[in-house]
Amino acid sequence: MMRELKFMFRDKAVLVWISFALMFSVFAVILGLNEVNQQKAEIAELLQLDQSERETTLAKQSDWGSAAYYTFHTTYDPPSDFAYAALGQRDVIPWKHRIRMLALEGQIYETDTNNPDFALTGRFDFAFIASLIAPLLVLLLLFDLRSSEQTAGRLKLIEASVISTQKLWMLRAWLRISTLLIALCLPVLIAGMVLGVPATTLFLCVIAVYLYLILWMLLTLWLTRAEQTSAFNLTIMLGVWLLVCAIIPAVSTLVIERAVPLPNGGEIVLTQREAVNDAWDLPRETTYEPFLERHPDWIDYTAWDDDKGFEWKWYYAFQQVGDQIIEPLSQSYRDGQARRDELAKWVCVISPATLMQRIMERLANTDMRSALAYDQKIREFHADLRTWYYPKMFRSEDFNSQRALETIPIFDPLK
Template sequence: MNWLAHEMRLVLRSRLSACALLLLLLLSALAVWSGMREVERQRQTIARLAPLHEQDVAALAARYPDSKDAGNPAYYTFYNTWDPPSAAAFLALGLRDVAPYVLRIRALGLQAQLYEGETFNPEVALPGRFDFAFVLIYLAPLFAIALLHDLVSGERQTGRLRLLLAMPDAGRLWRRRAGLRYALLFLCLAVPACVGAALSGTGIVATGIVLAVTAACLAFWTGLSLLVATLHWRSVTNATVLMGAWAVLTLVLPALANVALIRAIPVHQGVDLMLAQRQVVHGAWELPREETMRKFVASHPEWKDHTAVPRRFHWKWYFAFHQVGDESVAGAARDYRGGLLARQAWTGRLGWLLPGVGAQAVLHRLAGTDLPAQLAYQDAIAAFHRQIRTFYYPYLFNDRPFGTADFARQPGFVPRVPDGMPGRDGLAALLALFVLAGAVQLAGLWRLGRLRM
């Protein structure tokens, strides 16, 4: 192992290399700490929901102890829903930075409530969160370039290259040097990630996948740096070319692909669904009540014998046209969801060619912070909303009184439990990332072994 100690001394003797490794270690640790802090803040926010909900229900029960119908309790009762973060969410916060992970809903129309969280300030959301995925995808390649761009040209400029190439095991020497720098970069990223995974309770399999993604990303940029480093250019030229490649592969091409996807698969915002649903709901006040109840019974035939509405205001008519409003935009909601999933599918295919996009897809899927996870949360909300309406309809349509004891029988939300696994799409993206990174890494090592003056 004398060669290892000797090569380590050479790396640490270079002020640029030593500072780069230390800085990468600090950035990785800071990103992990920042992600864990944000996840803990979200968990504390969720934990504060239960006592607040109990206080609201107690206040309503005291306000309407013996209501003649369930209209007032159904209208004024808010129900908490929440999407708990997974154990690996600290690594890649994804859509949890902009999409709501806590939503209070009522028995009214659902679509108008689902997308109220989209009214955030885009300038605030633009920078994103500083998490491990950001360091791995955007910053780690720069450190790989810093350590490897002058691997050969630096020796040429100091006059030692001819002597090194004359050694009988010159190819092994170059591979050792490249492998040591790769291992040091990997440790600077893997150690903070493993510590964070242990503290957050991330499973062994999930942690192993994170390390595999990290290794693959570094392998790609190490191989690309070796390919450029063996082209007999000066160190400044190598660095310039590699920085250009980094800008194109991580910034320019993903941005252009995103613009192309937006143009090829146009998708309206969820706010449009909210406005369309509210327009139908507000317009129902001007329609004959019989027409509204006829539309409602078409999807709820079990209440066809209880649709008689007096001329005065009645709660069952009010909740019926909210339900009709949801049904009027059901097709648009399916198209909206289908467009988002189509974009997601093409983004996954883009990851087969761009390592940053592929790594991001795997990490977000593993952390449960991508689009499918957000849609799964919306599905859980929709199922709970149906449960709420099913609970109130017998009271409303049968004109049953709603007393204090009925508040205790109100349904409660059961959140989904993240499985912490990447799924089929995540495994496919991981396999594609391995193939791409392995090909580039092998090409770089092959070029390094055939190095000549």
């Protein structure tokens, strides 16, 4: 085995590919860490500004209604410790939202994303290296394992000199793959240990990459033939790579999109606006009826003081009713997202590249599931805000900015 190792390192092509792998991985980890740190810094600044702004805003108010109208709340989804390895959905789905007590459906679809050119090109993160570049490196390392010996006229000689030819090729291939694994995973592991990423996450990541590489190794050994030229073998393998890594995922995405149509976004927001705006002209009872179904506690507090043509409690009641009206549509949008994600899991069965990508995003909490969980947290937080404000408005309590500041709900991403 030591002899085989020596052989391997004498092969210049192997050295080139392995150093490429190491270089890519180091790059990916550094760039990933940088991005995650930028996101963390942004969140920190947001929270700081959020606090000071809340203080100034609340200090200026004189009733609970305008306090709720003018106070914004920052919600965010902090990157996980392992997010540097897979930035995932965070480029496309917003991980921060600023919301207030108005109808949530009018606010939650806002996007605050990066330069669209970036999302279009894609990120250079470890998940990209592992799922798309690593297989290419495997086949570049292995495509001429046998055929090069054949071309050099040594194949028969080598095969005659060992007991089991199959074992020899497996050993050679396995040595190359394992070296590749070390080159790929070392930077991720070092970064992970420094950051204190849970050992199980790192372990699962390495195992996943290893199995993935072995899969590609077996595929390459199976599909390449010694009697064919190296060039023929590489062409075949590039074709396989293209099929598994690009065509199957793309076609599946398309099929899934057709199979699970989502309610049109424009429809959702237009309906929502109509619902909220119509309420201004509707009899108050029409608004209060669906509202009280959800909040029967306030049934005795909806009396209208006719001197004031406007009441905050009624205003927020119709905001909530607006959300209630759009609920089925909005729910089916989210169900559709979840359903599409569910179906995407099945693509893993035919495309290991999809599996690899999804495993990395799962480990890093940057997948669709995490995005939907964040969406849910915003909704819960918004509900908390309502639960906090309603008693104060319906019981016409006196406004007290100090009390407001001390007890107002604050978004907690870990809850």
